Amino acid sequence: MTRPDIPSDRFDYIVVGGGSAGCLLANRLSRDPATRVLLLEAGRKDNYPWIHIPVGYLYCIGNPRTDWLFKTEPDAGLNGRSLRYPRGKTLGGCSSINGMIYMRGQARDYDGWAAATGDSAWSWQNSLPDFKAHEDHYRLDKGADPQTGGNSRFSDMHGHGGEWRIEKQRLKWDILESFAEAAVEAGIPRSDDFNSGDNEGVGYFEVNQRSGWRWNTSKAFLRPARNRPNLSVWTECHVEKLALEGKRCTGVVLQRQGRRMEVRAEKEVILSAGAIGSPQILQLSGVGPAELLKRHGIEVAHDLPGVGENLQDHLQIRAVFKVGNAKTLNTLANSLFGKAMIGLEYALKRSGPMSMSPSQLGAFTRSDERQAHANLEYHVQPLSLDAFGEPLHSIPAFTASVCNLNPTSAGTVRIRSGKAVDAPAIAPNYLSTEEDRRIAADSIRQVRRIVSQPALAKYQPEEWKPGLQFQSDEDLAKLAGDIANTIFHPVGTTKMGRADDPLAVVDSRLRVRGIAGLRVVDAGIMPKITSGNTNAPTLMIAEKAAGWIIADARQRG
Structure with missing residues (x-):
């Protein structure tokens, strides 16, 4: 206007x-x-x-209507691979094409910013009011569950009546419920709020949606x-x-x-x-x-x-497991009847797979006992594909993606010419430090440990990608370079x-x-x-x- x-x-x-x-x-x-x-x-x-239908991110990423279509430079840490690097090119920017996950991070992040700048305004305590100022959290709605929205712990941490709507996801999958149980069996506690300053635990991500529609900025x-x-x-x-x-x-x-x-x-x-x-x-x-x-x-x-300088990003390693005796989106969406039922459910209820964010279940934990805080994040999905934007696999499977939350690798964004129309050279330098390679290997082992727990045994999970033949630190670090992808957080x-x-x-x-x-x-x-x-x-x-x-x-x- x-x-x-x-x-x-x-x-x-x-x-x-x-x-x-x-x-x-x-x-x-x-x-x-x-x-x-x-x-x-x-x-x-x-x-x-497709911006407004939650599953529409599949049609927005890689689409010149909504995406800048950036690519990274060939990356040594990724064994020479280049990655697609989506960035929103429409009103709302990345909030129009992202995974809709509402996640603040950890209190220590902001206290670290305050220390790095010498300005206490950036501390967690002093940033919390700025988070709350625009929040409209569903658990504080009138009539919210008194066990959650009504208690002071939750209301002290979250805001209501602001512009930025936060809701729970409108779907459930048995395979995700079982993965959450397996994570608990592996020693990860349950979490009812990933945004209280300490996000360690397993639970469902909250999303920026309103009544089943994407809520962009x-x-x-x-x-x-x-x-x-x-x-x-x-x-x-x-x-x-x-x-x-x-x-x-x-x-x-x-x-x-x-x-x-x-x-x-x-x-x-x-x-x-x-x-x-x-x-x-x-x-x-x-x-x-x-x-x-x-x-x-x-x-x-x-x-x-x-x-x-100082480009940082989260690199996720996608582990795919074949399963039996389980409903996954792969089997549901690969039939005409299944697609029709998915569309009908969304049309009538604004729920089901078309209301899905890319990841539904989350977990934050430590890659090993030496870590003082949760340094891994899981995005777990009842589906599998080679990359977002690619077709779903035809076999029943789920994906457990894991990323190092605090990478020590850093890269660059540099112009290629003096022309504004030329995309810059984006070089994340993933896995360029020994620490990042070690954590990558440890995270793959931890995924395997969770999946081996009794709660998932009834589905007979079989590691399809990357494959159990990879075991040594060297093999796993190289493997991470072969299969890891950006989680779009530059x-x-x-x-x-x-x-x-x-x-x-x-x-x-x-x-x-x-x-x-x-x-x-x-x-x-x-x-x-x-x-x-x-x-x-x-x-x-x-x-x-x-x-x-x-x-x-x-x-x-």
């Missing part, structure tokens, strides 16, 4: 990126009717039907603000670079409707283009490692070595840190070091990846940043 009463090239704030952080920021900053806000999104509106934060005359949302706008005057950012240069134009920001430009897009835009604007910029003929506006490429941190791109209030009038507000600012899925932390970051941006504007008068 474009408001005719707002000058088309001048705003108070320009937010670059209409994804998870950008939608929340646009909502918060435009609450003041005197503040003119422009939200820029390279993709189209989120009116593509466009619906949550832009819809309530759509009639505000001071908010403009421009889609299909490709930002080429930032407009800089000396050491100050004054706006952005973009392509819109076939026309190149500059749009000015009176107060601030806020980059929320994600851990891939934000460092790319900074580098194209002459803000980044001087040597890289010169190599591509870009004038160095500010030498900031950390831009595009962070850290514009990390925040202290002034003496050579790789810090932003300060603890997310202002870009050395460039006035510019912040980065997205997952790229994380110094360390969170111990879980990354969408909820990104919204917390945006909530906190919005408060600072508004407070700074008031101070300036």
Whole structure:
């Protein structure tokens, strides 16, 4: 939408990126009717039907309508493989194509950020209000179970009445129930809340859905603000670079409707283009490692070595087990009758497989007894396939994917040229440390230990992939490189840190070091990846940043 009463090239704030952080920021900053806000999104509106049907992620990932279609560089840790690297390209960003899992991580993540930045505002205790500020948790609904929603432990940890809806999943599978029992038999406790600061345990993931529909950030934060005359949302706008005057950012240069134009920001430009897009835009604007910029003929506006460094991601290893005497989605969805029943159930009840997130059952545990905290996350599914977007296997099977929550490997995002249309080179450097390779091997062994428990014996599980012939540390680490895949959690490429941190791109209030009038507000600012899925932390970051941006504007008068 474009408001005719707002000058088309001048705003108070320009937010670059209409994804998870950008939608929340646009909502918060435009609450003041005197503040003119422009939200820029390279993709189209989120009116593509498969965005809103939960299982539609299968049709959104790898689809140019909704995905940037990035690929990683050939990776030595993956034995030379490249991976598809989905990033949302539509209003709502990755919240329009992700797994919908609501997961904050662990309290120690945020206390670690506070220590790394020297700013206690990032501690778990001081971040909890920012999580709760936009939550609308189903267990706090009127009439919620008094054993859960009514107790003070739960209400102290969660919010209600906010824009971001959190619900339980609308399906059950016997094979998942048995896996949860097997995990308990293997020593993993049950958990009724993965978001209390300590997520160790096994239980069902909670999801960002409303009544069986995906709840993305466009619906949550832009819809309530759509009639505000001071908010403009421009889609299909490709930002080429930032407009800089000396050491100050004054706006952005973009392509819109076939026309190149500059749009000015009176107060601030806020980059929320994600851990891939934000460092790319900074580098194209002459803000980044001087040597890289010169190599591509870009004038160095500010030498900031950390831009595009410190890329961290969660790498999952998918173990597939054939089963007997069990209903799985493989068998149900591979028949015309089964597909018809799946569609009918969703049409009538908004439940069943079409309401599924990619992963239903979760578990957080330790790879070995030396770990002080849960350092592994399981995503367990009553299905199997070679990769998301590929056909389901024809045999009855389930998948137990496991990832190292705290990888020590780090990679880079670097421009390939001075052209904004050229995708950057994404090099995660997975499994590049001995610790990550050891944990990969240990995690495969732990999956086997859980599956060998009595609770799953009735299904006669047989390891199909990777296969029991792989046993040694060396074999298992190499195997991880052969079969592991990203779980789509890139962070850290514009990390925040202290002034003496050579790789810090932003300060603890997310202002870009050395460039006035510019912040980065997205997952790229994380110094360390969170111990879980990354969408909820990104919204917390945006909530906190919005408060600072508004407070700074008031101070300036």
